[in-house]
Amino acid sequence: MDYEQLRNEFAAKYGLLSRRLQQLTRYAISHPNDMALETIAVIAERAEVPPSSLIRFAKSFGFSGFSKMQKVFQQGLVDSTSDYRQRVQTMNLQIGQQAEVAQSNLDHFINGGIDALHKLRESVTNEQIENTASFLSKANVVHVAAQRRSFPIAAYLTYALSHLGVPNVLLDSLGGMFAEQGKTVRGGDVLLAVSFSPYANEVLKLVEVVHERDVPVIVITDSILSPLAAFADVCLEVKETEVFGFRGLVLSALMCLSLSLIVELGKQMDQFKKEIV
Numbered sequence: 012m013d014y015e016q017l018r019n020e021f022a023a024k025y026g027l028l029s030r031r032l033q034q035l036t037r038y039a040i041s042h043p044n045d046m047a048l049e050t051i052a053v054i055a056e057r058a059e060v061p062p063s064s065l066i067r068f069a070k071s072f073g074f075s076g077f078s079k080m081q082k083v084f085q086q087g088l089v090d091s092t093s094d095y096r097q098r099v100q101t102m103n104l105q106i107g108q109q110a111e112v113a114q115s116n117l118d119h120f121i122n123g124g125i126d127a128l129h130k131l132r133e134s135v136t137n138e139q140i141e142n143t144a145s146f147l148s149k150a151n152v153v154h155v156a157a158q159r160r161s162f163p164i165a166a167y168l169t170y171a172l173s174h175l176g177v178p179n180v181l182l183d184s185l186g187g188m189f190a191e192q193g194k195t196v197r198g199g200d201v202l203l204a205v206s207f208s209p210y211a212n213e214v215l216k217l218v219e220v221v222h223e224r225d226v227p228v229i230v231i232t233d234s235i236l237s238p239l240a241a242f243a244d245v246c247l248e249v250k251e252t253e254v255f256g257f258r259g260l261v262l263s264a265l266m267c268l269s270l271s272l273i274v275e276l277g278k279q280m281d282q283f284k285k286e287i288v
Contacts, residue, residue: 012073014043014087017080020072022235028071035060035068039084040234041250047084051077116255123254124263130250131264143245144275146227147177148283150201156182156193156218157204158211164231164265165205171273175280184213193217196226205231206239207251207261218242231265 012020021036028036038058039046045054055062069080147153153172157165162183169181182192190213196202202221206214215238222228222242230243233251240246249268251261 012083014083017072017083017087018235022240024072025236031060031064032068032071034058035064037234037236039068040236043084044088047081047088119254120257120260123252123260127250127252127260127264128267130252131267134248134250135268139245139247140271140275141279143229143247143272144279146201146229146245147172147203147272147276148279150227151178151197151199153177153179153201153203154182154193154196155179155203155205156189156214157206158184158189158214160259161205161207161211161214163262164269165203167266168203168205168269168272171269172276175273175277177276177280182217189213189217193220196221196224198224198226201227201229203229203231204239205265206237207233207249208237210238215239231268233261 018040021040025033025036035058038054042057045057049057051062051065055065065077069075069077072080074080155165155168155172165181169179172179180192180195182189184192202218204214204218210232218228218230218239219242227244228242229245229247230237230239231247231249232239233249234240235246235248237246247268249261249264254260
């Protein structure tokens with residue numbers, strides 16, 4: 012079993028696990044480097060679980076012990092970079108420089124934004140971008156749904172889709188009409204939902220209802236364990252970075268992802284036009 016297969020196992024079995032093992036699963040997904048490099052004692056302390064839970068956690072996914080599972084995380088860490096040793100050396104150099112030079116608030120947020128972009132490169136594939144664009148290109152109408160801090164990227168997506176000439180609707184909940192707006196999603200349409208923890212209940216309920224109508228659902232969220240992911244035809248995972256308790260840095264990654272989707276969609280639409288000429 013490789014790292015990606017293990018992540019898929021986490022998502023598939025998550026709902027069957029005990030509350031304690033679900034807590035560990037969320038930690039493992041969010042902190043793969045800790046799972047690869049730290050001891051059982053350190054991981055248990057950071058995940059706020061007893062050390063024995065890590066052994067039960069590993070066995071619940073078919074491993075004889077935690078060390079066997081940890082090797083999968085270690086291989087995933089090595090595979091994520093062509094030169095892991097160089098990456099570690101660079102990281103240590105940056106840490107040393109930061110200790111010598113006081114960083115401004117701006118520096119901290121810039122570095123957090125860069126980290127969010129690096130995580131995006133690891134979590135979203137070209138195949139997912141192409142698959143998402145394919146759904147969007149075939150839709151009669153693209154309905155874009157988001158609330159609270161996810162709303163800015165939803166507004167941008169509707170702006171960009173309009174420039175491509177793609178019929179779209181922004182479900183903005185104006186006047187508290189979110190559920191009523193969701194009733195306009197019909198067969199042949201696509202729902203594109205954006206939500207991050209703590210997930211907006213309105214968006215989660217809409218995703219579930221639309222999925223039951225057999226309407227394709229594309230989800231942009233922070234984890235494959237997100238409650239929205241279970242209803243998604245395509246789940247684009249954008250991991251958050253936190254600086255001083257602020258998580259708005261994910262917007263830099265979301266904008267890059269949105270631009271990639273729009274460019275790929277435009278390319279597919281042009282290709283389709285050439286084929287019918």
